Amino acid sequence: MNSNTLASIDKGRSSNLGRLQYFVFITLIIYFVVPHHLFTVFLNHSAVKPFDLTVLISICFFLICKINLKGYLPILCLFGIYFLRSLIALNDVGLISIVYALKIFEYFIVIFCIKDLRQIFINKLLIIYIVTIFAYTLAELLGLNVGLLWGxxxxxxxxxxxxxxxxxxxxxxxxxxxxxxxxxxxxxxFLTGTKAAYIALLFGLLLFTNIRNLIPIIFIGFTFILLINSYDERFFEFIINLANIDINFVISVWDNLPKIESHYEYIDQFNTREMDFDETVDLSSFSRIFTYAIILKSFDIYSLIFGHGPGFFGAAVDSSILRIVAEAGIVSLLPFIFILISLTNNFENKNKNVLLILSIIALSDVFFSARFLPTLALLNQYKFYQLKEKAPIK
Known part of the structure; x- marks a missing residue:
């Protein structure tokens, strides 16, 4: 990437925020540092998340600022699809449908904030974010938990x-x-004990290893398997149970599931899924099979194209990709892919990067429940400034 390209990108991200950079910087610190479910833990009230409030405050400032929307069309397009679909699904899903759509608009605001920040603020924000993650994780190891309790x-x-x-x-x-x-x-x-993350990590390591050199690939895979086996035996139990699932069991689950017609019907089915639980299959595997099957069975031509509406399938889908298709239809896939491309455009191996991200979210529902896209945007902007420093001045 030459200096002219970098300059054009930088110019395309300009705004007239000026001295508000300091306010935006503090706002983003709150966004990335405040515990996700602070009010749930201390006030037993999960409806309000403090970092969401900071975004709402930021919107008030951005409404009076002239911004260049070039480069943000994919996420604005996805927001438009979600918002329109949420209005159509309002009678069935309720106001929570609009909340899901507004979450994408929140991402747009945060991503714009990040791309508008000067390099010094990006560097400091990244350091603060990393230190915060390690500090909270260390606190958990010492017995202090500020998040939701997961054993x-x-x-x-x-x-x-x-x-x-x-x-x-x-x-x-x-x-x-x-x-x-x-x-x-x-x-x-390893501390999270998340099986989907193990799979994505192994996939990523193999993806970025030169396939022509089989020895490193075999070594990486073997070492990774030994590490997981020594730390978390549940992963191999999960793989074994998954491999031993009888196809007749899957067919039985599919046949016994009704075709879902409403949001509340799905919630009832989801809440009673353990009644059909087969003890020969671990609950995690069964929950995924049940959720995927009931969503796939609910599709018809209309819902496949336009989805069932944001929030139709509740909070737990166990796949961000399936959630997006199920809620906003296949028409939402194209802007979604372009969002991932735009948030990795400063890294090498662009196609591999998109595949890696898809592997992370394929078995994890983190698109709406985590700071996933803002974190990716932060790393992408950090990389942008690194490239800018290395680019020769012409």
Whole structure:
């Protein structure tokens, strides 16, 4: 990437925020640092999240600022699809449908904030964010939990171990080649005990290894398997149980599920899923099979194209990709892919980066429940400034 390209990108991100940079910087610190479910833990009230409030305050400032929307069309397009679909689904799903749509608008605001920040603020914000993740994780190891309780699984200041592990994966593959930090984040993934993260980590390591050199691939895979086996035996139990699932069991689950016609009908089915639980299959595997099957069975031509509406399938889908298709239809996939491309455009191996991100979110529902896209945007902007420093001046 030459200096002219970098300059054009920088110019395209300009705004007239000026001295508000300091306010935006403080706002983003709150956004990335405040525990995700602070009010749930201390006030037993989960409807309000403090970092969401900071975004609402920021909107008031951005409404009076002239901004260049070039480069934000994919996420605005996805927001438009979600918002329109939420209005159509309002009678069935309720106001929560609009909340899901507004979450995408929140991402747009945060991503714009990040892209508008000067390099010094980006560097400081990234350091503060990383230190915060390690500090909260260390606090958990010492017995102090500020997130939601998940037994002995680490959650940091996020809503659950799957959220923390997905953020750790982004730092492993998109931060600088700092072996020490990568090792710490791999350790955090082990602390979360998230099976989907193990799979995504192994996939990513193999994806970015030169396939022509089979020895490193075999070594990486063998070492990874030994590490997981020594730390978390549940992963292999999960793989074995998954491999031993009888196809007749899957067919039986499919046949016994009704075709869902409404949001509340789905919630009732989801809440009673354990009544059909087969003890020969672990609950995690069964829950995924049940959720995927009931969503797939609910599709008709209209819902496949336009979805059932944001929030139709509740909070737990266990796949961000399936959630997006189920809620907003296949028409939402194209802007979604372009969002991922735009948030990794400063890294090499762009196609592989998109595949890696898809592997992270394929078995984890982190698109709406974590700071996933803002974290990716932060790392992408950090990389942008690194490239800008290295670019020769012409």
């Amino acid at each position: 002995d699984r680490a959650t940091g200041h996020f809503g659950g171990p799957y959220e923390l592990s997905s953020i750790a994966l982004l730092f492993i593959f998109f931060l600088n080649k700092n072996l020490f930090l990568k090792t710490l984040f791999i350790f955090i993934i």
